Structure formats: C-alpha cells, structure tokens
Amino acid sequence: MSTDNHFVDKLFREKLEGFEQTPPATAMEGLFHEMDRRSKTRRLTQYRNYAAIAASIALIAFAGWYASDYSSRNAREVILTAQQQVKEQVATPNQGADSPALPQAAAKAEPLAMVSSHAANTHASKRLPAAKQASESPAPTTQIAETVPAGSGQEHPSAAAGTDKTIKMSGNEKENKSGNKSHNYFADLNNFRNENKDNNRGNWSVKLEVSPMFSSQSQSGSKATGAFGGGMLASFKLNDKVTISSGVRFSQMNQSSKTDYTLSQTSGIIYLQPVEKSANLSSDVSLYLPSTSSIVYSNGMRTNQSNIFVSELSQQFKYLEIPFQATYKLFEEKVSVGLTGGISTNILVGNAAAITENGIKLSQGSTSNLRNVLYSGSAGLEFGYGLGKRMTLTVEPRVKQYLHSISSNDQVNFKPIQFGVFTGITYSFD
Amino acid sequence: MVRIFQPFIEEWSVLPGNLERRRTRVGLHTRSEFRTLISYSVVTQLEEIIYKCRKGNSGAQTALYNLFASKMYGVCLRYARDKDEAQDILQEGFIRVFLKMDQYEFKGSFEGWMRKIMVNAALERFRKNDKLYPVEEIRVYESAEWADETTSAIDAADLMKMIQELPPRYKMVFNLYAIEGYSHQEIGELMNISEGTCKSNLSRARAILQKKVEEQYGIEDLKLKKVL
Structure with missing residues (x-):
C-alpha cells in the first residue's frame, strides 16, 4: 500500500472516496439485458460442447463401423465375383479343365479366407471351400478343395493358426446327370459368412450402464444413503482378449451423520460448529438456514456447549468421471466373462449439504475444501450375455478407489471406496 | 445489523x-x-441478499444493485472519461459480481470486495483500450499544500470532472495510487508498466490536477499553507 500523502492525493481522496451518484435509470435495464444475453450464450456454448462430445463419440463409432464394414464389403465383392465366374464356367462346360475361370475363382476366394479368418479369429479360423487345382477338376462339376490357397498346396498362415475346423458341406452336395458330385459352394460361403457373423461382433461398440452406488464413509457413525452412477462408454476391441473403453460416467456419493452442533455468532454471522472437532468431512461444512434467514458455518471448533443441537447432517457429492479402462476376456461364447480395470479422472460437478430434523430440512449449504479434480482406480468383473447379433447384456460388479483425499483440508483424509453393480447394454457395430 | x-x-x-x-x-x-x-440466527439483509444472489434470484440481484449502484457508479466515474463509459464499467462490474458471488467468503467488507471488482473491470477495459497518448508539456509546480479552508470549498463533482479529463494512463495511475492505495510496484504489475513510469505518470497527473484546481478555484499564493 502506498504511504505517500501528497496534498493533491489527499484532497481527491477525501472528496471522492465516498463519492456517490445515482446511475441513469437505463443502467439497470442494460445490466439485466446483458446478463440475459450472456446467460443464453453460455447455455448455447454448453449445448455446443455437449453436441461436440456426442458428435465425437458418434464419429468414432461410425469410423469403427466403417472400418469393419469395409472388410465385409470387400469380402462380399470377392464372393460375388467368384460366384459370377463359376456360374459362367458352369454355363460353358466345354471349356473344361483348360478354363482359367475356375482357378481364377479360387484365387479370388483366397482373400475371402484372409478376411474371414481375421474376422473370425475369436474362435477357430475356418478353412474356406476353395478350388483345387484346376487340372484335377473334372469339369464342369466344380470340385473345390477344402484347402487354402488354391493351387499352391499351402495353407494360409492365418487359417493354419486356427483349429482346422471345416465347414460341413453335406447339405449342399448334389449329384449331376453324369453321376459326378456337384457342390453348391455359394451356399457354403453364405453359411460360412452367417456363422461368422453370429460369433464375430465388430471391433467397436457402445455401452450404456447404470448402477446403485455404495460408498465408504468418512467417519464411523455416518451411513450411506441412496446414490447411483451410470454413463456411456465407447469400446474398441484390440484383439480377441483385450478391449479398451472410454467415455463419460456420472457418479454420486452420499453420506449422513448425526452430529452435535453449537451456534455462535461473529460479526453478524451465525456459525454452526461441531462440538467435537474431528478429521472428517462433516466438520468442514458451510450451511445457510433459509427458514430463519441465517448463515451457519461449521469449522471444526469447540465452543460454548450450552446451546447444543443434535442434527442429522447429510452431504452429497457428484462427480463426472472420464474413465480409461481395459477389459481382458477370460472366455467368450454366448456368455462371456472378463476382468476390467482402469483409471479415471473425476470432476466435481455437485456439492450439497443439509441439516434435517424430524425429516424437515432446516438448512442447506455445501462442504468446504473439496478438490475439483480427483483421480481414481477401478477393478471389476464383467459378465456378458449375448442378446443377438449386436446386443449384449452386461453385469459388472466394480470397485472404485479414489487415489487421494477428496478434501484439500489437511485434517481430512478421506479416500472413498465405491462399489457398484453396473448393469448395461452393449451395442456392437459390424 | x-x-x-x-x-x-x-x-x-x-x-x-x-x-x-x-x-x-x-x-x-x-x-x-x-x-x-x-x-x-437473523442476519443482515445484505447477507440474505447475497445468499439469494448466489442462487440466481433476480429479485435479490435487483436489491443488491439498488443497494450499491450509486457507490459503485461513483467509483466507475473516476476511471471513465464520461458517464457512458462509467455505465459500461458499472455493468461489467455488476455482471462479474453476480457471477463471482460464490467466491465471496464473508471475510471483510462486501462493499470493498465489490469495489475491487469494479476497479478490476475498469483496469481490464483500460488494458484493452490502452493506446499511446502524446505526452503533453507539463509545467511541474512547486509542491504547495492548500489551506483547509480553501479545500473545503472545492466541490467533489468538479474534482471528478478533472479526473475524468486526465489522459487514461495518468487517470488510472492516480486513481490506483491516490485513492485505492495501491503501491507503485502493484500498479506497475497491474498495468504492465515499470515502477519508474508509474511514478512519472503519477507526478504528471498530480501536476495537471493541481493546475486545474488552482485555475478553477483561483487559489493564490497567499492561501498556500506552506511551501515545501
């Protein structure tokens, strides 16, 4: 602060320090008009942010779907070309063994085996029906060998890595007029595709989940009250076993405790102070009594005990969680089981406290010194049940541990543990 | 209370x-x-208004405005060149007060807290509009202190007009130093100028104001209390 007391300064300070002048009447109107305008702009910005998040998730999901669909479309084109060429071959039987069409068809079918084996790698890679060497084929009946690639005599590495499960062909075999067995390979291919589709959900999926939440308490004597959590996650399957997920979750923590309070007054402010100072969150609350138009604070200090209130203090904290988690599938059939674990950033979005007596809310306020950003770790089990080609019902018991105290107050060391059984629906893209 | x-x-x-x-x-x-x-448990009307303002109650916001508008307008006028600019600062200041109401911790005077916000709003406006003004030739007067009977006749509204007519930088430095009580170092940090520049601006502001007062009120050497 300045210490100089120049006479010009002194004159102006004395005359103008408490100077008052009524602003023009339009000033207040302008102020509230401007506040309205800014409030609308803020809301629009907020909606735009939400829209941007939603658009990002949709874009990621679409990109995932497109990437997996591209493979499917390629495979479809190969099949159609192969079908067309073999049909032509059947229509012109004289070309017989000299015809290049069949080997071409077989060669075209080869990428299909690669694509399909990639897509079906959650189980066994399946050998595709493909053409044997054209020279061995008694045209026009197309005997296509069950090894890939055609003509080379060598199995494709990805197919060899599988369990050598082969496609049943009995239903698709026919005998032609000359007594040779004819085989409907297109039906086989379609069967193969359909079978694969059942077991092969896409790499990208979106999951909605919700759960009741149970939290540890900051001190003995307090009890948890109803809370819930839930959110939306986008997942990407890295391989057969591992899936990574991220998204947005909402989680809530409630606690209530009976505490003795005293009232004291300082400079016109009424303080509500716990009788016993303790290192817990309920000694760190600012409260306001709307019923009596007073402000009350608790600051953990013992005061005059003549006026003691026994009140039920309830505290509620809400967090927006941005998780990054991984799931390791132990097995995956119709029912799947996996281990999940990850870390999350938790942003404080709600902080409320209230004192109630006989069910009547006497005061409300907030807990002081809460950290705005918290980090947590989580672990759990994920049970899945396939509801169809794309939907899976999941039940996931999960434990979440906050990695540091939710309060910045040195006296309060409360790292809550939360437990929830999340029930969710997962939608997988092609 | x-x-x-x-x-x-x-x-x-x-x-x-x-x-x-x-x-x-x-x-x-x-x-x-x-x-x-x-x-x-019954607290001041102001505290009740503050709590209601925190909840966005427009009635409470109007009440708060009515309570403080005149005082804060008086502050804004000192930092503005005219009433229109003062009204703009007042509007910006009150919007900030309503938005930052949660940050007031009932420590110290609420009026002082509001006043600081108004000054900050004025400072921000100054930073946005800070332009280089030609330095006018100023005759530095001898430091003479006016007699009390002379100063008692001086009207605050006239002084306000004199301050408003100061070049923006001089006005800002003079207000912050002479009336708000900031140090040269603090002003230098707030206005992003050196301490030396701050002292020089203050000295020039004083000289201009002294000249204006003496011209307007016809203060003669006879009425000088002492010469330093």
Whole structure:
C-alpha cells in the first residue's frame, strides 16, 4: 500500500472516496439485458460442447463401423465375383479343365479366407471351400478343395493358426446327370459368412450402464444413503482378449451423520460448529438456514456447549468421471466373462449439504475444501450375455478407489471406496 | 445489523411446534432463552441478499444493485472519461459480481470486495483500450499544500470532472495510487508498466490536477499553507 500523502492525493481522496451518484435509470435495464444475453450464450456454448462430445463419440463409432464394414464389403465383392465366374464356367462346360475361370475363382476366394479368418479369429479360423487345382477338376462339376490357397498346396498362415475346423458341406452336395458330385459352394460361403457373423461382433461398440452406488464413509457413525452412477462408454476391441473403453460416467456419493452442533455468532454471522472437532468431512461444512434467514458455518471448533443441537447432517457429492479402462476376456461364447480395470479422472460437478430434523430440512449449504479434480482406480468383473447379433447384456460388479483425499483440508483424509453393480447394454457395430 | 424477524420473535407467545421440539432437544430452560438464540440466527439483509444472489434470484440481484449502484457508479466515474463509459464499467462490474458471488467468503467488507471488482473491470477495459497518448508539456509546480479552508470549498463533482479529463494512463495511475492505495510496484504489475513510469505518470497527473484546481478555484499564493 502506498504511504505517500501528497496534498493533491489527499484532497481527491477525501472528496471522492465516498463519492456517490445515482446511475441513469437505463443502467439497470442494460445490466439485466446483458446478463440475459450472456446467460443464453453460455447455455448455447454448453449445448455446443455437449453436441461436440456426442458428435465425437458418434464419429468414432461410425469410423469403427466403417472400418469393419469395409472388410465385409470387400469380402462380399470377392464372393460375388467368384460366384459370377463359376456360374459362367458352369454355363460353358466345354471349356473344361483348360478354363482359367475356375482357378481364377479360387484365387479370388483366397482373400475371402484372409478376411474371414481375421474376422473370425475369436474362435477357430475356418478353412474356406476353395478350388483345387484346376487340372484335377473334372469339369464342369466344380470340385473345390477344402484347402487354402488354391493351387499352391499351402495353407494360409492365418487359417493354419486356427483349429482346422471345416465347414460341413453335406447339405449342399448334389449329384449331376453324369453321376459326378456337384457342390453348391455359394451356399457354403453364405453359411460360412452367417456363422461368422453370429460369433464375430465388430471391433467397436457402445455401452450404456447404470448402477446403485455404495460408498465408504468418512467417519464411523455416518451411513450411506441412496446414490447411483451410470454413463456411456465407447469400446474398441484390440484383439480377441483385450478391449479398451472410454467415455463419460456420472457418479454420486452420499453420506449422513448425526452430529452435535453449537451456534455462535461473529460479526453478524451465525456459525454452526461441531462440538467435537474431528478429521472428517462433516466438520468442514458451510450451511445457510433459509427458514430463519441465517448463515451457519461449521469449522471444526469447540465452543460454548450450552446451546447444543443434535442434527442429522447429510452431504452429497457428484462427480463426472472420464474413465480409461481395459477389459481382458477370460472366455467368450454366448456368455462371456472378463476382468476390467482402469483409471479415471473425476470432476466435481455437485456439492450439497443439509441439516434435517424430524425429516424437515432446516438448512442447506455445501462442504468446504473439496478438490475439483480427483483421480481414481477401478477393478471389476464383467459378465456378458449375448442378446443377438449386436446386443449384449452386461453385469459388472466394480470397485472404485479414489487415489487421494477428496478434501484439500489437511485434517481430512478421506479416500472413498465405491462399489457398484453396473448393469448395461452393449451395442456392437459390424 | 438488521434483524428482520426480531419483531416476530418478540411477539411469539408460544413457539411453533418445530421450534418447540428443537428447544426441548437443545435443552434450553426457558422459551425466552431460546428466542434469544434464534434471534442470533437473523442476519443482515445484505447477507440474505447475497445468499439469494448466489442462487440466481433476480429479485435479490435487483436489491443488491439498488443497494450499491450509486457507490459503485461513483467509483466507475473516476476511471471513465464520461458517464457512458462509467455505465459500461458499472455493468461489467455488476455482471462479474453476480457471477463471482460464490467466491465471496464473508471475510471483510462486501462493499470493498465489490469495489475491487469494479476497479478490476475498469483496469481490464483500460488494458484493452490502452493506446499511446502524446505526452503533453507539463509545467511541474512547486509542491504547495492548500489551506483547509480553501479545500473545503472545492466541490467533489468538479474534482471528478478533472479526473475524468486526465489522459487514461495518468487517470488510472492516480486513481490506483491516490485513492485505492495501491503501491507503485502493484500498479506497475497491474498495468504492465515499470515502477519508474508509474511514478512519472503519477507526478504528471498530480501536476495537471493541481493546475486545474488552482485555475478553477483561483487559489493564490497567499492561501498556500506552506511551501515545501
């Protein structure tokens, strides 16, 4: 602060320090008009942010779907070309063994085996029906060998890595007029595709989940009250076993405790102070009594005990969680089981406290010194049940541990543990 | 302290059921004792307004504006070149007050807290519009202190006009130093200027103001109290 007391300064300070002048009447109107305008702009910005998040998730999901669909479309084109060429071959039987069409068809079918084996790698890679060497084929009946690639005599590495499960062909075999067995390979291919589709959900999926939440308490004597959590996650399957997920979750923590309070007054402010100072969150609350138009604070200090209130203090904290988690599938059939674990950033979005007596809310306020950003770790089990080609019902018991105290107050060391059984629906893209 | 509910409390012959239950639980012996306690719960009208403003209550915001607009407009006028600019600063300041209401911790005077916000709003406006002004030739007067009888006749509105007519930088430095009580170092940091520049601007501002006062009020050497 300045210490100089120049006479010009002194004159102006004395005359103008408490100077008052009524602003023009339009000033207040302008102020509230401007506040309205800014409030609308803020809301629009907020909606735009939400829209941007939603658009990002949709874009990621679409990109995932497109990437997996591209493979499917390629495979479809190969099949159609192969079908067309073999049909032509059947229509012109004289070309017989000299015809290049069949080997071409077989060669075209080869990428299909690669694509399909990639897509079906959650189980066994399946050998595709493909053409044997054209020279061995008694045209026009197309005997296509069950090894890939055609003509080379060598199995494709990805197919060899599988369990050598082969496609049943009995239903698709026919005998032609000359007594040779004819085989409907297109039906086989379609069967193969359909079978694969059942077991092969896409790499990208979106999951909605919700759960009741149970939290540890900051001190003995307090009890948890109803809370819930839930959110939306986008997942990407890295391989057969591992899936990574991220998204947005909402989680809530409630606690209530009976505490003795005293009232004291300082400079016109009424303080509500716990009788016993303790290192817990309920000694760190600012409260306001709307019923009596007073402000009350608790600051953990013992005061005059003549006026003691026994009140039920309830505290509620809400967090927006941005998780990054991984799931390791132990097995995956119709029912799947996996281990999940990850870390999350938790942003404080709600902080409320209230004192109630006989069910009547006497005061409300907030807990002081809460950290705005918290980090947590989580672990759990994920049970899945396939509801169809794309939907899976999941039940996931999960434990979440906050990695540091939710309060910045040195006296309060409360790292809550939360437990929830999340029930969710997962939608997988092609 | 305005005790809004005090008259009602005094008139109570029987406490309402809720408070009666509370009284017995609290263990107070007499109703009057309890009434006294409850009367402590009644806080100033301002504090109630502040809490309602925090919840976005527009009635409370209007009440707060009505309580402080004149005082804050007086502050804004010192930092502005005219009434229109002062109104703009006042508007920006009040918007910030409403938005930052949660940050007021009931420590120190609320008026002082508001005043600081107004000054910051003026400073921000100054930073945005800070332009280089030609430095006018100023004759630095001898430092002479005016007699009290002379200064008592000087009108505050005239002084306000004189301040408003100062070049923006001089006006800002003079206001912050002479009236708000900031140090040269603090002003230098706020305005992003060196301490030396700050001192020089203050000296020039004083000289201009001294000249204007003496010209307007015809202060002669005879009325000088002393010459330093």
